[in-house]
Amino acid sequence: MPNPKLFSVTRRRLLTGSAQAAVMIGAMHYVPALAQDTSRAVIAQAYDAQPRNLLAFRGGNFPWIKNVFETLTYTDPETFEPQPELATDWTLSDDGMTLTLNLRDDVTFHTGRKMTAADVKYSLETAALPETASQIGFIARSFKAIDTPSDTQVVITFSQPTSNVWDLFEETPIIDKETYAEREDGSKVIGTGPYKFVSWTPGAELQLSRYDGYRDKDAAKIHDLDYAIIADPTATIAAVRSGRAQIGYGMTPRDVIEFDRNPMYTIVSTAGTIYPFGVNVEEGPFDQKTVRQAVGYAIDRQRIIDQVFDGAGTPTDLFWSPSSPGYTEEQANRYSYDPEKASKMLEDAGAKGAKVTIVIPAIPANRSIFEIVQNNLREVGLEPEARVLDVAEYDQRQVAGDLGQSFILIHGQVGFQTATLLSSLPSLRKGNPSHFWSDEYETLRNAVSAASTADDQAKAVTALSEYMLDEAFTLALLQAPSPSVVSADLEGVSFSRRGYILFKNATYR
């Protein structure tokens, strides 16, 4: 017979046990101390920093790099005009082939050494090297010469008029040639910005602290910046909600829903991502232009935005920023959702029932977009199926321009000038996975690069867009912003149009 004394849960025991547990937990009461420390801000970001790739765009560098490094110019988010940063002013020769930049003379690196024109020349030349992997290094590679007549003047001679040189200036941090080789492991990451790089634990955290030698003594009022690398979105939400982090950087629209309309947080949307649908024009049925255009009419972009991005995003057939010269609403919405038209075009082309393999990377947004695209294409008579690739394999095949019959890509270069995107985006450059290239395409691209005035640029971009829409080898589908959550305790934190966080003027309320 069981012994009742061995185990008996009486009410008194239960209450006593509960009370003891409550006291124990109470004794461990945790107040999120970091949130109340106004000398420090914590930023949660999904991707690790990559000090090796200072001159290439890396998601993990966006939240910190522009606090440690400065650039020659930046683009005004309102007017889109270049504004002085390390360059004070500039002059373009009448023929558009020579640009003379004057530099500030009060800039020092974090080592204390004065920055000179030689450092600017070194930075631009390094950006041009293939191993630097700068997406816009091709602009620097096209320079005929970089001269430094004095410590505060740089003269660049172009081999052809280069309207997108401002993208290069804004995206190329001025690096210290004496320590650049030691940046790889994070031991010496030396810039000229208001914060200096203190330490980096790969995959875990990054620490910056105020640079006392910075020329503007009122800058960097928050003394320390800690970056926590948190790959899991749920953990990022927990970090912000529990008060550990004041900023959750680069979250998805779905993740920020719970911060919406909460007065303790502000949601900031910047730059973002383009999700193009591309086809290989050498493989049937996409070797027929009519079929490619039919696919354009078949896809319901608004539904993708509503269901995948919770309404945040712009449906568009174009890769360019809506505010850029030559971007027209008519062209952006050329392929408005019209399944009946798409169905008829496919029937006329004899492509009904064609099997279509769509390659997608194993990224949640791309998978969700595929679900809708698959449904849309089935409605009009195609038979789509997914081939999901691990991101590493997908990237490898994208670089090789070998993604198969059709594919849903992901590009993060929103905000660049059209001339830059033409050569930096894998979808559009030579060797693209659509295997599309023609003399007319090349001529129209060159016209965009050579256009020196806004009017000329607008005309050239419109003409190129018209051609690309007609050929329909790749359609942007949509541009989705990248939201970040900022605690209401912070003020003065700004985001550049490309999504960099700037803490120069940040303070606690």
Added chain:
Amino acid sequence: MFGFLLRKLPAVILVAFVSSIIAFTLPRLAPGDPAITVAGSDATQEQLEAVREELGLNQPMPVQYIHWLTGALQSDFGQSYVMRRPVSTVIADRLESTLELAGLATIIMIVVGLGLGVLAGTERTPWGRAVLDVATTILLATPPFLTGLILILIFGIAFQLLPVSGEVNLSKDPVMGFKFLILPAIALALPQSAMIARLLQTTMNSTRGEDFVDLAKAKGVPRGRIVRKHVLRNSLGPAIVAIGLRIGDLLAGAIIIEAIFARNGLGALAIYAVQSRDYYVLQALILGAVIVAVLIQLLSEILIAALDPRIRLEG
């Protein structure tokens, strides 16, 4: 015991050697390229080739293997392609976090598992048995990530009693470190402890029906002594083997727990290394995992022999 270990040595060396070949080959069989992580997905073929050259990825595989193995024998496991630091440094930076998590989770697993197992494996009232069975079943059915999320919601967001994101090493601040550690360790340990409890309960129930237990009862041995000295001691063997195996599962489960509690241990490093195809880091982690498993297995055998006089290590 020394003889036992000496006899096991050739097998351990063979396992380590074969594991080194698998650890080297396996990551390279998967599509992808560490140079892509460095060069970026937008890189051109020319940029990719330049980075491959810089990282030494263009060398033939056997040359790379011999180069790595020679280094590994001298404690040099190469340099991370992505982090640009020695692999040993990268792993050492993360080791304490994982050891602390796995260590505390192991203690919780053993205490809760054996405690629940003994409670459930001894005679009790129908109500007591029902409560224990339900508790064990719930713990068994709840995966660590769900336990973790529930703990985060209750203790980190609803009441903010304990930190639920990040970590502080115990060596730096034991009190704060423990606060950061306790929730992930509980989340990790509970399902494993329920398995041990269920195993121990079953074994104890079976042992209670053995002749030697009846003999002890007939001789008038007190009930508590029968449970401790006869039933429990003879039932612990399978539980110890299970604990050894569960420690391996704890390390695997730590990958998810580290992710949701934003801890930066070896699990998070392994995920990062797989995603970025950081071969040298992956190789060291795979090899390390195999060696740890072998050592735990040896330790289990030694412990079982110590508990059961019928088993002799030299036998």
